[in-house]
Amino acid sequence: MRRVVPKVREVLHVANLDMQLAAATAFLQILERKLVSVDEYKKTFLQTILASVDNKNEDVAQAWLETLLSCIDLLPKDVVKKDVLSIAVNKGQLSQTLQARLSCCKILGKVSSKFENFVVKNDVLPVVLSLCGDVEYDVRACMCQRLDVVAHGLGLELTKSKLLPQLIELSEDESQSVICACLETTANIIGMLDREANVNAILPMVKELLEKAISNVDSSLPVAAKLFGRFCHSLLEYMTVEDKTYFQEYFKKLCKIGVTEKKNKEDSSKLMVALDIFEATTDTGTEARMNAAYNFPALVLFIGAKLFRLELYPCFSQLCRDPHVAVRKTIAAGFHEVAKLLGTNVGIIFPELNSLLNDADVEVLKAIVPNFKDIVAPLAQLGVDQFTEHRAHAVQDVVTNFLRGESIVFQAPCWRTQEAMLCSMQSLHQLCNNDFLYNRVMPILIDKLKVGRALPVKIAAAKTVTVLARHLRYKTQREAILQILKEDFFGSDSCYQRSLFLELAGCYLQVNSKQAFKDHFYDQVLSMKSDRVATVRLKMLSLFPEMKRSLKLPRDQALRTALDTVLRQIIVYDKDTDVQQAAQQMSEELTIIQEGSDNTRTNRRNLTVEEEEDLKREDEEKELIAREEKERKEEEARLAKGSEKRNSISGKKEIGSKIPGAKKSVASKTSQGIQSGTKGDGSHQAAVGSKSRTSHGQVVMANNAGAKEQPCPLTSSPKSLHKSKSTTSIPTMIPRPESRPSTPTRREAACRKIPVLVSGKRASSPALTGPTSTLSTSSTKKNPSPTPSKKSSLSSVAMGSSSSPLSPSSSISGRRGSANSSNSTVLARRGSMGSANSNNEDMASKVKTATSKAGNPLGVSRTPKKSGK
Numbered sequence: 001m002r003r004v005v006p007k008v009r010e011v012l013h014v015a016n017l018d019m020q021l022a023a024a025t026a027f028l029q030i031l032e033r034k035l036v037s038v039d040e041y042k043k044t045f046l047q048t049i050l051a052s053v054d055n056k057n058e059d060v061a062q063a064w065l066e067t068l069l070s071c072i073d074l075l076p077k078d079v080v081k082k083d084v085l086s087i088a089v090n091k092g093q094l095s096q097t098l099q100a101r102l103s104c105c106k107i108l109g110k111v112s113s114k115f116e117n118f119v120v121k122n123d124v125l126p127v128v129l130s131l132c133g134d135v136e137y138d139v140r141a142c143m144c145q146r147l148d149v150v151a152h153g154l155g156l157e158l159t160k161s162k163l164l165p166q167l168i169e170l171s172e173d174e175s176q177s178v179i180c181a182c183l184e185t186t187a188n189i190i191g192m193l194d195r196e197a198n199v200n201a202i203l204p205m206v207k208e209l210l211e212k213a214i215s216n217v218d219s220s221l222p223v224a225a226k227l228f229g230r231f232c233h234s235l236l237e238y239m240t241v242e243d244k245t246y247f248q249e250y251f252k253k254l255c256k257i258g259v260t261e262k263k264n265k266e267d268s269s270k271l272m273v274a275l276d277i278f279e280a281t282t283d284t285g286t287e288a289r290m291n292a293a294y295n296f297p298a299l300v301l302f303i304g305a306k307l308f309r310l311e312l313y314p315c316f317s318q319l320c321r322d323p324h325v326a327v328r329k330t331i332a333a334g335f336h337e338v339a340k341l342l343g344t345n346v347g348i349i350f351p352e353l354n355s356l357l358n359d360a361d362v363e364v365l366k367a368i369v370p371n372f373k374d375i376v377a378p379l380a381q382l383g384v385d386q387f388t389e390h391r392a393h394a395v396q397d398v399v400t401n402f403l404r405g406e407s408i409v410f411q412a413p414c415w416r417t418q419e420a421m422l423c424s425m426q427s428l429h430q431l432c433n434n435d436f437l438y439n440r441v442m443p444i445l446i447d448k449l450k451v452g453r454a455l456p457v458k459i460a461a462a463k464t465v466t467v468l469a470r471h472l473r474y475k476t477q478r479e480a481i482l483q484i485l486k487e488d489f490f491g492s493d494s495c496y497q498r499s500l501f502l503e504l505a506g507c508y509l510q511v512n513s514k515q516a517f518k519d520h521f522y523d524q525v526l527s528m529k530s531d532r533v534a535t536v537r538l539k540m541l542s543l544f545p546e547m548k549r550s551l552k553l554p555r556d557q558a559l560r561t562a563l564d565t566v567l568r569q570i571i572v573y574d575k576d577t578d579v580q581q582a583a584q585q586m587s588e589e590l591t592i593i594q595e596g597s598d599n600t601r602t603n604r605r606n607l608t609v610e611e612e613e614d615l616k617r618e619d620e621e622k623e624l625i626a627r628e629e630k631e632r633k634e635e636e637a638r639l640a641k642g643s644e645k646r647n648s649i650s651g652k653k654e655i656g657s658k659i660p661g662a663k664k665s666v667a668s669k670t671s672q673g674i675q676s677g678t679k680g681d682g683s684h685q686a687a688v689g690s691k692s693r694t695s696h697g698q699v700v701m702a703n704n705a706g707a708k709e710q711p712c713p714l715t716s717s718p719k720s721l722h723k724s725k726s727t728t729s730i731p732t733m734i735p736r737p738e739s740r741p742s743t744p745t746r747r748e749a750a751c752r753k754i755p756v757l758v759s760g761k762r763a764s765s766p767a768l769t770g771p772t773s774t775l776s777t778s779s780t781k782k783n784p785s786p787t788p789s790k791k792s793s794l795s796s797v798a799m800g801s802s803s804s805p806l807s808p809s810s811s812i813s814g815r816r817g818s819a820n821s822s823n824s825t826v827l828a829r830r831g832s833m834g835s836a837n838s839n840n841e842d843m844a845s846k847v848k849t850a851t852s853k854a855g856n857p858l859g860v861s862r863t864p865k866k867s868g869k
Contacts, residue, residue: 258285
């Protein structure tokens with residue numbers, strides 16, 4: 001090693017930059033790994049390092065200086081004091097170059113933490129005070145940055161008497177770099193001082209520095225904004241009420257700096273034109289707002305979450321809608337910290353959350369999407385069942401906007417953000433109702449399983465699908481999701497999809513109970529032993545250890561046998577050597593794994609944490625099924641109770657009805673006979689009802705035609721007949737036609753067409769002759785009794801069937817009547833409008849007369865004439 005070092009020195013003297021950097025790194029590694037003793041390192045390598053610090057190339061000198069500073073921590077105190085500190089003191093003289101004095105500042109700051117107080121006071125402090133008053137502002141700034149380290153070596157008393165006045169003097173320096181260094185040193189030194197020094201010296205100095213920075217809007221303002229949170233918390237116990245108010249108002253000014261009212265009132269067209277240039281550049285005001293957004297969680301903690309809405313909410317809303325993307329990105333990155341401090345009152349900032357989730361810049365989404373789970377964690381702990389209606393709507397709007405940002409995230413090439421977004425969806429079952437989860441969230445996850453590009457994204461989607469499917473409320477929905485997974489992935493022609501099915505199976509085993517895995521995935525996984533792609537079979541073998549741990553003997557002895565059989569078949573028959581070797585290794589591994597036992601539930605004393613967790617999951621699944629069954633029974637009981645209540649109310653209405661009945665007439669008497677005749681058969685009641693409708697209708701038609709005294713035969717065409725849809729035997733009231741202006745004479749009435757109402761409709765008929773209406777009237781008078789004879793009742797059924805051919809009464813009478821009644825029914829269906837009390841012979845003769853006069857308008861087939869007539 002001694003022979004190598006001189007050659008290295010010779011080479012380093014003329015070496016280029018890359019070799020110099022490599023040598024600096026190598027020298028440090030030699031000391032770290034203790035390849036040589038400390039004495040040898042001191043004589044050889046340390047001297048080379050000290051000589052190279054003064055290299056003319058700044059980059060080379062900086063690299064060797066960093067190596068020297070790192071070696072100070074590893075070298076003994078005596079070596080540092082003798083070889084390093086003495087050289088550093090010489091470099092700190094005013095006669096030395098600027099680079100040498102800067103190196104001295106850094107070395108003194110490093111060695112001050114290594115020595116005792118008296119050594120620092122005697123050897124280091126004089127040089128430090130000299131450098132703080134150096135003519136070069138770079139030297140003053142460099143030394144000011146290391147005053148906190150020197151103060152730590154000096155102690156409290158020497159710091160208050162020697163360094164604190166020097167720090168106050170540096171705070172009034174005209175150089176902005178010195179002011180920035182003074183701010184940083186003050187933030188670091190506050191904890192080392194007592195109350196007297198902080199109240200009388202530090203707090204007034206900090207307020208003065210902050211006021212200068214915001215008044216001048218110079219380079220010290222971003223530094224002040226960055227350190228503002230540290231100042232607030234470090235000096236909180238020394239502040240009065242006025243001081244605390246001052247810091248609150250100062251922070252509000254920081255949030256508005258650079259965004260003036262004039263800019264807000266500009267025309268939208270000018271603003272949109274300059275937007276790209278504005279977002280591309282970062283000025284002092286923008287950087288100050290960005291640092292204010294960085295410190296916003298610290299200010300919430302400083303002021304208190306109870307005063308957030310009153311004091312900080314306007315500033316927070318403004319930062320979330322800042323025109324510069326860097327500010328929005330910064331506030332989005334710390335959004336979850338603000339949400340944690342607000343707790344269950346996080347709904348206050350949901351409008352700002354929606355604004356950030358709808359941001360068109362993907363950088364903002366990258367900052368807020370990975371922390372979405374932490375943002376909604378306070379509400380997720382409560383659960384969706386504890387939400388009020390207003391909070392449920394607010395949470396659903398947030399989730400909707402979160403899902404809407406999915407399209408922007410998945411269009412950008414940022415798979416880590418996509419993975420974080422899918423993982424954040426795992427808590428949605430605590431925020432959304434079951435229908436929203438099943439109809440909106442699950443389709444998105446299944447789609448990402450199919451079209452996701454990066455494998456970590458697909459695995460995250462698989463994990464989220466299994467987590468959310470476990471918390472679906474209804475068994476049919478859970479089974480539907482499993483069926484989709486099996487059809488689209490297990491039965492897919494793509495080997496990638498089948499391999500992803502095995503990932504789904506592994507995630508399902510991690511999330512759900514072992515019994516659920518055995519019920520839904522165990523057989524499908526074993527059936528993939530004959531997959532045509534070797535990679536899929538290798539993936540299947542990786543699940544065998546967990547599958548064996550899920551077994552419980554002797555109940556799952558058949559599953560154990562199936563697992564061993566599949567493994568032996570792969571070892572013997574598989575054609576791929578890699579699969580065979582993996583199966584052989586898996587067989588040896590499975591011999592070590594022990595299955596579970598059936599009595600784990602009864603004997604819970606010696607259970608492992610994993611077994612206890614599995615039993616807990618199984619109990620949760622059973623409880624979910626039991627709750628669904630209970631809700632179903634309660635729903636059925638509620639429906640049954642409601643139907644009984646409606647039936648009882650309708651029964652009371654029928655009993656106590658106050659609706660007036662129809663006027664007493666032949667029809668009303670007939671209807672009373674129907675209601676009272678409950679002891680008669682069905683055909684009898686239907687016949688009476690048909691009779692009442694026919695007779696009542698004829699009376700109304702006769703009155704409407706204005707020919708009540710003159711008999712006129714009724715003959716109507718088939719188009720004028722109307723089939724009633726009523727199936728009841730209660731007579732209906734046929735509406736009267738409108739009144740005519742004048743009544744024609746009897747001769748004109750015999751020649752003109754008379755409007756006929758059939759079942760509530762008008763029908764024009766040709767001139768009618770014959771004693772039809774007389775027959776109907778006379779038949780009504782001849783049979784005043786509401787109960788007709790058997791023969792007449794059958795005839796009335798036939799007449800009633802003409803208005804309702806599909807009525808049950810007509811079919812019953814047709815089945816129960818005699819041959820004569822069937823003939824009369826046929827004639828009635830073909831258009832006979834005779835009286836309900838006429839016999840079969842009268843009806844036949846009327847039909848024959850009507851067809852002969854009107855040219856068979858009803859379409860009734862003519863009967864052959866007898867030879868005797």
